Amino acid sequence: MTLLGDLVSLHQVDCQVRALRGRLDTAERHYATQERQRKDVAARIEEVRSQIRQHQATAANLEAEGGSVKMRIDQFRGQLNLATNPKQYAALLNELKTMQAQRDEFDGLALAQLQKSEELQGRLADLDTKVAERAAVCAAARREIETCRGEVGARLGELDRERTGASAKIPSRELDIFDRVADLYDGEAMAELVAVDAKRREYVCGACNMELPPDKYATLASNANVVVICTSCHRILYIPQVGNAVA
Numbered sequence: 001m002t003l004l005g006d007l008v009s010l011h012q013v014d015c016q017v018r019a020l021r022g023r024l025d026t027a028e029r030h031y032a033t034q035e036r037q038r039k040d041v042a043a044r045i046e047e048v049r050s051q052i053r054q055h056q057a058t059a060a061n062l063e064a065e066g067g068s069v070k071m072r073i074d075q076f077r078g079q080l081n082l083a084t085n086p087k088q089y090a091a092l093l094n095e096l097k098t099m100q101a102q103r104d105e106f107d108g109l110a111l112a113q114l115q116k117s118e119e120l121q122g123r124l125a126d127l128d129t130k131v132a133e134r135a136a137v138c139a140a141a142r143r144e145i146e147t148c149r150g151e152v153g154a155r156l157g158e159l160d161r162e163r164t165g166a167s168a169k170i171p172s173r174e175l176d177i178f179d180r181v182a183d184l185y186d187g188e189a190m191a192e193l194v195a196v197d198a199k200r201r202e203y204v205c206g207a208c209n210m211e212l213p214p215d216k217y218a219t220l221a222s223n224a225n226v227v228v229i230c231t232s233c234h235r236i237l238y239i240p241q242v243g244n245a246v247a
Ligand SMILES: [Zn+2]
Pocket: 191, 205, 206, 207, 208, 209, 210, 230, 231, 232, 233, 234, 235
């Protein structure tokens, strides 16, 4: 076979390898994205749980403080009756009121902490639902990777061997050009040289559609063992009817 015929064969198997790898890559990327989102939600849950624990601990401390003030109030009430004159009674009563206000303040603060904790419990329930959903999506994405590996794996091995065989037929200089352009265009290394109007010698590159000098056609038409590249996109040109280079 001619060099161009060999290049077209390599191009065909290279495209298949890239398509299969692409499917596996897509599945793996999808899983990675989902897993990252699941971990973000899980981290948020830990954060909210820790906030809830803090609010509950603060509430318990405030309740304890309020409780000890209440005990002092109860003890103090007994002393009111022991007051010997109205002035002393008024002073004791005043002190009692201060203590009651203090107790109310502790109770209020404890209640506020408990309310915050309850709000966070609500948010936690939402996050738990979300993380369960994410986990289900992740498991499905994981299964898709396994399915893909199963379906793609064996075929990819075969194609990789075919590709190695096809590239072994190409001289290293031409193979370098092919590999470079194939990587640049994600596998689209070859482009058909299209005759727009053969009489007027108008030719274009089938991939980028830019006009090509007529001598490129002349070279390729007479010799299928030479690499001719598009002036604009640098893809390797071929004429389907020449040199068995049938796509
Ligand atoms: Zn081109």
